[in-house]
Amino acid sequence: MSRSVLFSRNAAALAARALRLVATGVLLTALAAVARPAAAQAGDEALVAKGDSIFKGLLGNGLCHTCHGPKGKGMKGLGPDLTDGVWLHGNGSADFVQQLVRTGVPAPKKSPTIMPPFGGMPLTTEQVTAVTAYVLSLRAKPQGK
Numbered sequence: 001m002s003r004s005v006l007f008s009r010n011a012a013a014l015a016a017r018a019l020r021l022v023a024t025g026v027l028l029t030a031l032a033a034v035a036r037p038a039a040a041q042a043g044d045e046a047l048v049a050k051g052d053s054i055f056k057g058l059l060g061n062g063l064c065h066t067c068h069g070p071k072g073k074g075m076k077g078l079g080p081d082l083t084d085g086v087w088l089h090g091n092g093s094a095d096f097v098q099q100l101v102r103t104g105v106p107a108p109k110k111s112p113t114i115m116p117p118f119g120g121m122p123l124t125t126e127q128v129t130a131v132t133a134y135v136l137s138l139r140a141k142p143q144g145k
């Protein structure tokens with residue numbers, strides 16, 4: 001057997017092994033891509049549920065419900081409706097809501113009352129993230145729910 005034949009056989013075997021590795025890699029990547037959104041969604045739901053508890057004062061002594069109502073629909077003369085998709089102070093993004101919760105609203109546009117920083121309770125960073133997820137989920141619900 002000539003040297004070049006031996007060489008090309010080895011090369012072919014190597015190429016086949018490389019292909020198998022690549023195929024496994026592609027498969028694993030595809031599997032990870034399928035699994036990831038499902039996990040993220042479950043995480044979001046847990047976060048929203050936690051935010052719901054904070055909003056209603058069951059966790060972290062959150063006071064949001066006293067001004068925005070237990071379902072975020074607002075209370076006359078106190079906090080505005082958070083479910084109507086109308087934002088007096090920003091663009092409705094997660095960054096905006098989180099920032100607003102931290103600072104509160106020292107100069108309200110319509111309400112005669114201010115919103116104190118963190119809604120009046122010292123919420124942790126994690127609790128602010130959770131209550132923000134809850135506020136954003138309110139807007140996503142169809143009207144009347």
Ligand code: HEC
Pocket residue numbers: 055062063064065066067068078079080082086087088089090097100101105107108109110111113114115116118119120131132135
């Ligand atoms: C003492 C009453 C009070 C409490 C407690 C309170 N808010 Fe507010 N909130 C307000 C007022 C007042 C405004 C501004 C209304 C205005 O500008 O007329 C406001 C505004 C907001 C806005 C922006 C609405 C917009 O249209 O831009 C968000 C979001 C919000 N509050 C979330 C929360 C969350 C979450 C909590 C609990 C951590 C909370 N608030 C607790 C009174 C309150």
